[in-house]
Amino acid sequence: MKHLLSTADLSRAEAIAILDIAEEMRETGTREVKKLPALRGRTVVNLFFEDSTRTRISFEAAAKRLSADVINFSAKGSSVSKGESLKDTAQTLLAIGADAVVIRHPDSGAPARLAATDWIGLPIVNAGDGTHEHPTQALLDAFTLRRQLALREGVSPAGRGLDGLKVAIVGDVLHSRVARSNLWLLNTLGASVTMVAPPTLLPVGASAWPCTISYNLDEVIASGVDAVMMLRVQGERMRDAFFPNPREYSRYWGLDDTRLKALEANGDETLILHPGPMNRGLEISSAAADSPRSMVLEQVTNGVAVRMASLYMLLSGDLI
C-alpha cells in the first residue's frame, strides 16, 4: 500500500489487514500508556484545505499515539489564501521534511492528483476529497460494524469481513464522500448496501452502483437491516431545490422517533451510525442519536484506531 486514496482500490485482504491492525491499535488505546513508538522521528502533515476539526484531531491523535511528529496546516491563514497552488504548498511541506501527507481538500481527486504527479512522492492519505471519497471514515464504519457483530457473537473480529450484512445508507448521497467510500468497502467486505435518499440527492449514474436504491426509508426499515448509516444533510441544500425544506426532509428521510420505534418493533438489533457532525432534529432525532443502538461515539473512538493503522501501514513499510 503506497497511498490510501479510495476504498475502491482496496482488496478484501488489504481491507481486512487494516481492520485487524486497527484492532490491535484499539487495544493499546485502552492501556494506561496509550503511546506506541512505531513512528518515532517521522513527520506527518495534516494538510487541510477544508474546515474539519473532527477528522483533523482524529488524525492528529492517531499520529501522536504512534509517536510521530505532527504538523497541522490549514488553508485558513496560510499562504493558500494568498493564491499559492497545491503543488507549491505540497512541495513546501516536502522541503520542511514531511514523511506523509494527510490531505483534506474541497476538490474531488485532489489527493489522487497529489499521489499521481511527481510533485512530492510521499505517501498520501485521503482525509476526504470533495464529494468523492473519505476512505478512513468507511474503514472506521466497517471496523465498528465488525467489532459490534463479533462482540455480539462472542468471537474475535480478526480476519473477518462483513459477509451477509445488510446496510442502509440514508440521506444526501449525492454530496457524500462517506457514502461512496462505504459503498465500495462494504461490497468488498461482503455486505449488501441500500442507498436511501430523495431522488434529487442521488447522483445520475448511481443506477450502475453495486447497491439497491430506495426512495422510501420506512420500507427499508420494515425489510430489516443490520445497520443504518445516516448521512449529514445541509439544511441549506433546499436553496438549490434538492428538497422543499428541512421539515419535509426530516419527515421522509430522517431517522425520527417514529422510525426509531419501528426499528425497535422489528426486534432487530439494528445499529445506528452517523459520521458526524450530526444535525439533531434534521436527519436524526436526539432519541435515535442517544439510543443504545447508536454507535456515534464508538465510531469516533474507532476512528483513531483505524487512522493509526493506516498511518502505520503507509509509513512503516511493506506489511501488504
Place this chain on the structure above:
Amino acid sequence: MTYLIRQASVLGGERADVLISDGKIAEIGTIPAAEGATVIDAAGMVLLPGLVDPHTHLREPGREDAETVETGSKAAAKGGYTAVHAMANSTPVADTAGVVEQVYELGRKAGWVDVRPVGAVTVGLGGAQLSEIGAMADSRAKVRMFSDDGICVSDPLLMRRALEYVKAFDGVIAQHAQEPRLTEGAQMNEGEVSAVLGMAGWPAVAEESIIARDVLLAEHVGARLHVCHVSTAGSVEIIRWAKARGIQVTAEVTPHHLLLTDELVKTFDPVFKVNPPLRREEDVLALRAGVADGTIDVIGTDHAPHPSEAKDCEWGAAAMGMTGLETALSIVQHTLVETGLLSWADVARITSQTPAKIGSLSDQGRPIAVGEPANLTLVDPAARWIVDPYAMATKGRNSPFAGMELPGAVHATFYHGHATVLDGALASPRVAND
C-alpha cells in the same frame, strides 16, 4: 515562388502533378518540368484544400502568456490550416471594430494563415446587450461569424435578436450551447463516471435543450445558426431533425470529442478537463456517425492553449480546454478515415470547404483547380508519429493526445502559394504585399 508537387493524390483520388505559381494553382496534370520550381515528391500523399478552422482561441490580446496570434497561427500552419477563426473571448473582448481589426492585423502581419476574427455577440460576453455587430462586419476584418463562445447566449430573446440581426449581411451566430443553470459548477460529463468520482455533472440535456431552442428560433426568424462543439448523441439527433425540416443550421465537432471519453477523468489529470466535457463512448460513436451522414458539417478544433500552471494543479482549480491545431487532421484520419466512415474528399469538405462557406471566406476551401488560390495542404497518410506537446508550435502544452501514436502527418502547407510548412516543419511566413 513556384512549386511543383509531383504525383499527389488529389482529394485522395487520381494522382496528378500540381504547379503552384504566383499564389495560384497554375497547372494540373502531367507536368514534365517547370523552370525554377521547387519539386516536391508527393507520391503516396493526399492533396487537400488548406484547412479552415471555424473555432480557435488565439488568446491575444490579453493572454499572450497562453498564446499569441503568431504562435497560434504557426501552430495552425503546422497542422495544415490556411485559415482560422479566432474566438472573441480575448481581453479586451472582441466586441468592437477596433479589437477585431487589431486581431486581423496581427494575423496579417504574422503571415502564417488567414486570421478571421469572430465578433462577440454581446458586449463583454456579458449576455445582456448586443455588441456592435454591424461595425465589426463593416470593419477591415469583415467579421461574419459572431459568438460568445465559452459562454452561452442563454437569454432566448437576445439569441433571437442576434440571429435576426446578422441576416443583414449573411452573418452567422455560432452558439456555445450550455444552459447555465443546469451546469453551475460543472466539472465533467454527468453520468456513471461523475457519480463515482463525485464531481458536479455537466448533463447532456444542458447542451441539447439550448440546441433545440436555437434551431426553433433559427427556423422562426429564417436565420443561420452554427452550433459549436456538439458533444452528445442527443444533440446529433436534434440537429438531424432540424436539417430534415430545412432549418439553416450547421454543426461542428472537435477532434477530442471524436476520440476521448469521460473515462479519462478517472485519472484526475486536468489535461482532460474541457468544455463541453468529454462524454461517453456512445456519444463518441454518435458524433462519428453524425459526421458520416452529414448531420455534423465541420471539424472545429476549439484549440484552447493554457499556461502550464493552469493545468499543473488539482482538477477543480484547472482551466478548461485543450490544444488541437497540430493534431486535428491526424485525429480525423484516425477516427473517420481509417474507420471507413469518410473519404479524403469528405475530409476536404468537413475541414475546409464547408468551414470556409460558414465563415464566408471567399478564397478558402476552394476546389483544387487551375486558377484557384493555392491554399493547399499536403498530407502523408502513411506517416505515424507520437504526440509530443513540447515539439509543438503552440505555446500550450495541454494536449490530451500526448504520448499517443497517431496516423498522418502534414508534409506541406501552402498559403496563397507560399509554403508555410515544408517537409513537415515550419518554413516561413508569407509577407503581406499590401
